[in-house]
Amino acid sequence: MQIKNINFTSNTQNIIEVSPPVKRGVLDDNAKGDSFVSSNKTKIGLGVATLGLVTALVFLLKGKLNVAKTNGIKEASAELLANPIKHIIDTPEDKLLPEFQDMFSKLKDLKGKDFVGKAYESMVKKMGYEGCAPRLKIEPLDVDNACFEGTHGVITFNENKLGKNTNEENLSIMFHEFTHFIQASDIIRTKKLGADKYMEWIPKSNLYQASNDEELCNVKFKKPYDKLSKDEIDNYVSECVNELKQVFNYSFYQKIIDKKGIIASNSDLGKQANKYLEALNQTINTSAPLNAEKEGYRIVAHPLEFYSKLYDDYATNHFEATAFTLGNKIKKIFDMFSAQNK
Numbered sequence: 320m321q322i323k324n325i326n327f328t329s330n331t332q333n334i335i336e337v338s339p340p341v342k343r344g345v346l347d348d349n350a351k352g353d354s355f356v357s358s359n360k361t362k363i364g365l366g367v368a369t370l371g372l373v374t375a376l377v378f379l380l381k382g383k384l385n386v387a388k389t390n391g392i393k394e395a396s397a398e399l400l401a402n403p404i405k406h407i408i409d410t411p412e413d414k415l416l417p418e419f420q421d422m423f424s425k426l427k428d429l430k431g432k433d434f435v436g437k438a439y440e441s442m443v444k445k446m447g448y449e450g451c452a453p454r455l456k457i458e459p460l461d462v463d464n465a466c467f468e469g470t471h472g473v474i475t476f477n478e479n480k481l482g483k484n485t486n487e488e489n490l491s492i493m494f495h496e497f498t499h500f501i502q503a504s505d506i507i508r509t510k511k512l513g514a515d516k517y518m519e520w521i522p523k524s525n526l527y528q529a530s531n532d533e534e535l536c537n538v539k540f541k542k543p544y545d546k547l548s549k550d551e552i553d554n555y556v557s558e559c560v561n562e563l564k565q566v567f568n569y570s571f572y573q574k575i576i577d578k579k580g581i582i583a584s585n586s587d588l589g590k591q592a593n594k595y596l597e598a599l600n601q602t603i604n605t606s607a608p609l610n611a612e613k614e615g616y617r618i619v620a621h622p623l624e625f626y627s628k629l630y631d632d633y634a635t636n637h638f639e640a641t642a643f644t645l646g647n648k649i650k651k652i653f654d655m656f657s658a659q660n661k
Contacts (some may be wrong), residue, residue, distance in 0.1 A: 400447045402588060404498055407645050416652045419445070423656040426490075431482050432457060435489055439474075442497060451574040453500050457481065464492045467499040469517075470563065472571035474500065487650050487657070495646035502595045502638060504575045509582040509592040514572065515560070516596060522559035523600040526552060598637035 398406045399418060407415065422441040429437055435457065443452040453467065453474045460466065460477040464484070467474050474496045481489060506517045529536035530544045540547060540555075582589045634640065 399445075402591075403446050404501060404641060404645060405591070407494075407648055408641070412648070412652050412655060415648070416655055419649075419652060420656060423653055424660075426486065427657070427660060430486065434486050435476055435481060435493065438490055438493060442493065446497070448575075451571075451578050453497075453571075465496050467496045467503070469499075469503045470566055470568060472500075472568045487653050490653050491646040491650035493646075494649040495642045498642040498645045499638075502592075502599075502641070504572065504579075505582060505588060505592040506596050506599075507572050508576055508579065509584055509589045511584040512589075512592060512596060514567065517599075518560050518563045518567065519556055520596070520599040520602065521563070522556040524602040526555070527601045528603055595638050595641075598639075602636055602638060 398410075422438075422445055425441060426434055426438050436455070439455045443449055453472050456473050456475040457478050458475060459479050460475060463477065464480050465474065465476045474493075476489075476492070484492070503517060506512050507514045525539070526544075529539055533543050536542070536544045536547075540551075582592060584590075584593070634643065
């Protein structure tokens with residue numbers, strides 16, 4: 320499949336268009352044994368078993384970063400481009416606000432789809448992903464606010480919620496999902512990880528959840544977790560991965576590699592990507608445990624206390640907690656900007 324470069328205008332219809340998913344592609348091997356693969360309809364941001372994924376951005380670059388300066392968006396700082404997740408989370412709000420002030424000033428009079436469309440365009444340019452960012456889609460979803468689909472390289476906003484949220488909330492949600500995109504792309508671009516390892520997160524997270532819920536394990540695997548053999552576990556992961564390979568959007572992630580380069584596994588970014596992957600493999604799916612309803616199984620009834628703990632595990636998982644922290648940080652500085660410009 321061919322993903323066109325993002326072509327943003329004030330007309331949100333251009334933002335909503337998404338190309339169909341690709342089946343296969345040929346990518347350069349960046350490390351021995353590494354290949355490109357991802358998850359089947361992975362919706363990373365919100366705990367839907369689709370959760371798609373994400374991670375920070377600059378790595379052994381083959382040249383200087385191309386920083387967008389158009390439409391009044393200033394060059395981003397070297398620190399923001401080098402590791403946007405770390406930079407935003409670690410920088411105090413009062414020092415971070417000046418970096419985003421020009422972006423926020425273009426959004427203050429917009430609402431709804433116009434706000435989301437312009438904010439996404441500005442964010443992509445600000446963070447140095449012009450030409451290789453996920454396409455933005457707005458449509459009704461069965462999840463709360465939005466999701467990143469790691470398989471197809473798409474961020475989708477829930478049309479039913481978009482108009483009910485404040486601008487600050489929508490901006491926070493947008494940066495949350497874009498964080499998941501960065502996390503995923505960093506995992507895929509890191510040597511000794513790559514797409515093969517990235518796409519294993521769905522079966523491995525299902526196994527992790529099954530190991531903590533005997534009833535769900537019996538629904539999915541017809542036996543308790545401690546009765547599953549190593550071969551059964553390995554075969555389950557392998558079968559899932561082979562299916563995911565057929566729908567992965569190779570061309571989307573190749574564009575990111577072409578622009579951003581490969582991450583050395585022993586670099587700070589590489590170590591960060593490893594931590595994201597470890598956490599991703601233990602992601603809890605809060606809305607549809609083990610995708611049971613999609614596989615014809617009944618949803619196991621659990622008391623409220625069970626789901627409360629499930630959500631706590633999900634929200635405190637390093638992969639997800641990072642996106643929450645970054646999204647909340649952006650909301651705070653946008654609140655500061657709004658207060659200063661009443």
